[in-house]
Amino acid sequence: GESVGLHLPTLSVQEGDNSIINCAYSNSASDYFIWYKQESGKGPQFIIDIRSNMDKRQGQRVTVLLNKTVKHLSLQIAATQPGDSAVYFCAENDAGGTSYGKLTFGQGTILTVHP
């Protein structure tokens, strides 16, 4: 079936560095993508989203890039802080104007930020 996957399962960075987390998706019909952060013992926390009619979207210290040609999604975190340490998931929604729910998640990338 269709799936969303991550290239790197773990990422270690120094505090203050920029982090890039990558994600590949296979469903070309997906038109809405979301990044979630999950800390130990907590539910996923929304970070940023992007629709398929956009290539880039920026938030506070975060940027999501979408390359539909190669079906690739990335999350960039600027000036990474120890509090950014968590598991990051990308998720896709094949909304297509007809459905809303049923997010398909990737396996996740563990981000560790060293002080």
Add this chain to the structure above:
Amino acid sequence: GAGVSQTPSNKVTEKGKYVELRCDPISGHTALYWYRQSLGQGPEFLIYFQGTGAADDSGLPNDRFFAVRPEGSVSTLKIQRTERGDSAVYLCASSLLLAGTDTQYFGPGTRLTVL
């Protein structure tokens, strides 16, 4: 404001028993979702409600799993004749059900352990 809440936070039961997991969505959110997350994996979709009705229950693994949302707010996930393989974190999310960018907000989850 209050986020999605789930009770209990932890549930330990014996194989063959019946369990109920409760989700209180964000007030005013029309859509409610249940996901299951196994250790080291991303959440997997189970069922999704629009109001009181199940709009998509394609993720329920078998007929031992059932969910209700009788008044369009609180939802209960019910698992009959629990098996050890049902052990996981059960996550609930809710959203406003907006076309195109339907952000799902997750609760902290219920950790179910079947002995």
